[in-house]
Every structure is written in structure tokens, then in C-alpha cells.
Amino acid sequence: MRATLKRYLPVPARATLRALLHYTQRLVRWLPILWQVRGQSAADELTLIRSALAAPFLSLCNIQDWQDPILLQDANVEVPGFGRFSLRARTDDLWHVLPWREHSIAELARKVLRPGDAFIDAGANIGIYTVLASRLVGPGGRVISIEMMPDTAKRLESHIHMNHLRNVTVVKNAISDVEGDVVIAMVQAGKYGQASISGGAERHETSSEIPVQTTTLDAVAERISSVKLMKIDVEGAELQAFRGAKSLLKKTNFIAYEAWSRGCVSKDALSALLEDAGFALRKLDGNNWLAEKSE
The missing domain is CATH 3.40.50.150 (Vaccinia Virus protein VP39)
Incomplete structure (x- = not known):
């Protein structure tokens, strides 16, 4: 399917589809995060929620490139079945403690x-x-x-x-x-x-x-x-x-x-x-x- 699209679609159309796919993937990744990661405190949980709410806007940046889910602020989290972790803001730390990944x-x-x-x-x-x-x-x-x-x-x-x-x-x-x-x-x-x-x-x-x-x-x-x-x-x-x-x-x-x-x-x-x-x-x-x- 992908090979067929590359063959017949013009470059601008392919770029648009790629951007749409990346944007959708960036938003969907937040579903397992909110399911599998918990803030250790109320403030940490609020940071997770605020970061998820900001995702529809932040996900528009560099839309043609890979982008990990990011936290707006540092947060201490607990991943049930694994342990506790202290995550850095605006890094790939959150992505790397996600069991679903x-x-x-x-x-x-x-x-x-x-x-x-x-x-x-x-x-x-x-x-x-x-x-x-x-x-x-x-x-x-x-x-x-x-x-x-x-x-x-x-x-x-x-x-x-x-x-x-x-x-x-x-x-x-x-x-x-x-x-x-x-x-x-x-x-x-x-x-x-x-x-x-x-x-x-x-x-x-x-x-x-x-x-x-x-x-x-x-x-x-x-x-x-x-x-x-x-x-x-x-x-x-x-x-x-x-x-x-x-x-x-x-x-x-x-x-x-x-x-x-x-x-x-x-x-x-x-x-x-x-x-x-x-x-x-x-x-x-x-x-x-x-x-x-x-x-």
C-alpha cells in the first residue's frame, strides 16, 4: 500500500499524508501514557494531564520528523509493575518509561x-x-x-x-x-x-x-x-x-x-x-x- 502511494501520489500529497499520520500518532501515544503512568503526587499528576492537553498544539511542531511525547515540567512518576522514575521536561524520558512501547x-x-x-x-x-x-x-x-x-x-x-x-x-x-x-x-x-x-x-x-x-x-x-x-x-x-x-x-x-x-x-x-x-x-x-x- 505504501509503495503504491509513493508511486502514484505527487510529492505534496505524500508530504500531507505523512504529516497527518505523524500528527495522529503523536496524539494516540498519549492514550497508553495516561493509562500506564501515574504521577507520584497531585502536582506530578497535574503535569501529566497538562502535558497531554498541550499535545494537540505541541504535536504540530516539526510535523515531518519523529517526536516523542514530552512533559511540560519535570515530574516524578510511578509505572505500575515497574517502579518510580524522575523524568526531565521536554525530553524523551517519558517515552522510555512507557511499558506499551x-x-x-x-x-x-x-x-x-x-x-x-x-x-x-x-x-x-x-x-x-x-x-x-x-x-x-x-x-x-x-x-x-x-x-x-x-x-x-x-x-x-x-x-x-x-x-x-x-x-x-x-x-x-x-x-x-x-x-x-x-x-x-x-x-x-x-x-x-x-x-x-x-x-x-x-x-x-x-x-x-x-x-x-x-x-x-x-x-x-x-x-x-x-x-x-x-x-x-x-x-x-x-x-x-x-x-x-x-x-x-x-x-x-x-x-x-x-x-x-x-x-x-x-x-x-x-x-x-x-x-x-x-x-x-x-x-x-x-x-x-x-x-x-x-x-
């Missing part, structure tokens, strides 16, 4: 993680899966949460303390195939969940370049004998990360990862690397894939 990842964690297990959250952002997994693996389990962006890592640590988690270790490095290098992470203002060292990140007038130090997944998990589940979302640097995880891949049962471009060279190389390491691959939902260790 990647429900398959949360369901996978609940299905496979048991008390005493180890979980790695590579590209943890502000930590919704870190908080969930910490409770699933319990006091006898272990969570390693990796976040390279300094401000986001501080927010992640605050959420660990806010939710009284004692089995989480935070690693403030970029994941790559080499340990100890200093590389540049590109991040657009407010879109902290899209920070990337892959080199393919789109430059924007509000983008910043942040130097970050690399480590490898093998170094991070060196003292862990087995990992039940790893979630990795490093915005296009997944292949580099897995190339630095030869030992870790041998002792990991499940990997949930993001792959945007089926059929491109990097995606083919990523699939081949995981299959060679003994994993069977299947799609979870959207851009999320599951690598499961073959019997």
Missing part, C-alpha cells in the same frame, strides 16, 4: 528471569528494564546496567536509589569492541535515548558531541559465570558491541536486541555473528529481535 521486552524478562539470575542492560538509558530486572532476579541475583551518557547515567543511578535496589552495578562507558578508547557520542538535545557512537547518527542543529570511554561486554561480565538475559540497545553500535563479547556470548542464554535495517551489510553481519555463536534468531516486535541459545 516495547512490551515484548518486559514480557521476555518476566518469562525467563528467576531469582538468582544475572541480567545485563546494555544501553540502559534511565533504567526501566534495570528496575524491572532487579526485582525479578532478587537479592541473590545481579544486574549490570551500562549507560555511556553522563547525565543519563546520573539519572539512572537516582532511579536505582529511588527504587531501593541493591543488586545493580552501573557501568558508565560506551560498549565497543575495544576497551579504553575515547570516542565521540552524538546526541540531539532532548533525545537522550538516541545517543550513539555508531557514526551513523543524524546531525541536527541542536546536536552535541560528548567524548566517552569505551569498554567491552567481555570486560563488564568477566566475573559473571552465566547470564540468563541481556538486553542491548546501543543505537546502531550493536555489531561493535558483540564483537567485544566473544566470551560473554558463550555464557548467555537469551539476548534481546534492536535491529533497524534488515538486509543491510551490518544487519547481515550481526545475524551471522549471533548464529555462529550458537543462537537462533526470531523477531519479537517492531525492531526488536531475540537471540536464543540453541540446544
Whole structure:
């Protein structure tokens, strides 16, 4: 259907339809937010409601581009079944604590993680899966949460303390195939969940370049004998990360990862690397894939 429209509709008509689709999507995303996210106080709840009421107007901005749902003010929220989070105004924080966004990842964690297990959250952002997994693996389990962006890592640590988690270790490095290098992470203002060292990140007038130090997944998990589940979302640097995880891949049962471009060279190389390491691959939902260790 989309290919047909591109073929026969003139460019102005396609642009209009795209804008209408984006506007509708931006408004619809607020329905699961108001359903699944609660303000911790009356003032926080009011901030959520005011932000939702402003969405029909704010959603008209940059209509051809992706836009996350945003809060007008900072707010402390509770996500039932996950935990408590302190969200920054006019950023993608709200989007990244929404269970509806990647429900398959949360369901996978609940299905496979048991008390005493180890979980790695590579590209943890502000930590919704870190908080969930910490409770699933319990006091006898272990969570390693990796976040390279300094401000986001501080927010992640605050959420660990806010939710009284004692089995989480935070690693403030970029994941790559080499340990100890200093590389540049590109991040657009407010879109902290899209920070990337892959080199393919789109430059924007509000983008910043942040130097970050690399480590490898093998170094991070060196003292862990087995990992039940790893979630990795490093915005296009997944292949580099897995190339630095030869030992870790041998002792990991499940990997949930993001792959945007089926059929491109990097995606083919990523699939081949995981299959060679003994994993069977299947799609979870959207851009999320599951690598499961073959019997």
C-alpha cells in the first residue's frame, strides 16, 4: 500500500499524508501514557494531564520528523509493575518509561528471569528494564546496567536509589569492541535515548558531541559465570558491541536486541555473528529481535 502511494501520489500529497499520520500518532501515544503512568503526587499528576492537553498544539511542531511525547515540567512518576522514575521536561524520558512501547521486552524478562539470575542492560538509558530486572532476579541475583551518557547515567543511578535496589552495578562507558578508547557520542538535545557512537547518527542543529570511554561486554561480565538475559540497545553500535563479547556470548542464554535495517551489510553481519555463536534468531516486535541459545 505504501509503495503504491509513493508511486502514484505527487510529492505534496505524500508530504500531507505523512504529516497527518505523524500528527495522529503523536496524539494516540498519549492514550497508553495516561493509562500506564501515574504521577507520584497531585502536582506530578497535574503535569501529566497538562502535558497531554498541550499535545494537540505541541504535536504540530516539526510535523515531518519523529517526536516523542514530552512533559511540560519535570515530574516524578510511578509505572505500575515497574517502579518510580524522575523524568526531565521536554525530553524523551517519558517515552522510555512507557511499558506499551516495547512490551515484548518486559514480557521476555518476566518469562525467563528467576531469582538468582544475572541480567545485563546494555544501553540502559534511565533504567526501566534495570528496575524491572532487579526485582525479578532478587537479592541473590545481579544486574549490570551500562549507560555511556553522563547525565543519563546520573539519572539512572537516582532511579536505582529511588527504587531501593541493591543488586545493580552501573557501568558508565560506551560498549565497543575495544576497551579504553575515547570516542565521540552524538546526541540531539532532548533525545537522550538516541545517543550513539555508531557514526551513523543524524546531525541536527541542536546536536552535541560528548567524548566517552569505551569498554567491552567481555570486560563488564568477566566475573559473571552465566547470564540468563541481556538486553542491548546501543543505537546502531550493536555489531561493535558483540564483537567485544566473544566470551560473554558463550555464557548467555537469551539476548534481546534492536535491529533497524534488515538486509543491510551490518544487519547481515550481526545475524551471522549471533548464529555462529550458537543462537537462533526470531523477531519479537517492531525492531526488536531475540537471540536464543540453541540446544
